Amino acid sequence: TGEVLSLQYGSTTIDRTPALGACSPNAWCGGSTSNRATMERVDPDLAGADSASWGANNALIRNGSSTDAIALNGTPKARNSRNYYISQDNALASNKTLTAAKSPYFIDTNDLTINAGVTMTIEPGVVVKFQDSTTDLTVNGTLKALGSSASHIVFTSFKDDAYGGDLNGDGSATAPTAGDWRSITVNSSSSNSEFSYARVRYGGRWFTG
Numbered sequence: 001t002g003e004v005l006s007l008q009y010g011s012t013t014i015d016r017t018p019a020l021g022a023c024s025p026n027a028w029c030g031g032s033t034s035n036r037a038t039m040e041r042v043d044p045d046l047a048g049a050d051s052a053s054w055g056a057n058n059a060l061i062r063n064g065s066s067t068d069a070i071a072l073n074g075t076p077k078a079r080n081s082r083n084y085y086i087s088q089d090n091a092l093a094s095n096k097t098l099t100a101a102k103s104p105y106f107i108d109t110n111d112l113t114i115n116a117g118v119t120m121t122i123e124p125g126v127v128v129k130f131q132d133s134t135t136d137l138t139v140n141g142t143l144k145a146l147g148s149s150a151s152h153i154v155f156t157s158f159k160d161d162a163y164g165g166d167l168n169g170d171g172s173a174t175a176p177t178a179g180d181w182r183s184i185t186v187n188s189s190s191s192n193s194e195f196s197y198a199r200v201r202y203g204g205r206w207f208t209g
Contacts, residue, residue, distance in 0.1 A: 017029070155203065
């Protein structure tokens, strides 16, 4: 039925999980009993009592194994999987800057759409990884991907360890290849979008392959 966990120092509450019923009908604001995915903090800068601060591990970005060598659907001692997402929804509804300090970023099979009237700005040095051959980025607003000669912006495969590290945590078990992810679609309404010093690696799969 859930509960509230609180981190306190004396009578001072430092942080806490949301109130009971905040994420009804689920008792918790994340996690899953079906695959034992952990409940994760989306962004440590958001208030813990806010239900939007929490989500379930995506079972793709993980860290560590159980005592019987089964990969954990969690990220103990590492950055939470939900923290790599540009948006927790499949649409970006307000302006956002992707910073080099929080790179890499991740887009899963729910895809990402930059809504009309919204601008996403990407700083030099940022890496954006796409999950698989069905994953794409649609720009109905504006995308400013302005790298520099010394620090490129990179759009690449989830399997590409050369940029953004080994995000899928499998060492050399998988390697990136052409068509690993689908596309970046900039619609005609997005005339202000710009790409400069941007590398696009291992994408290029369209609806018919």
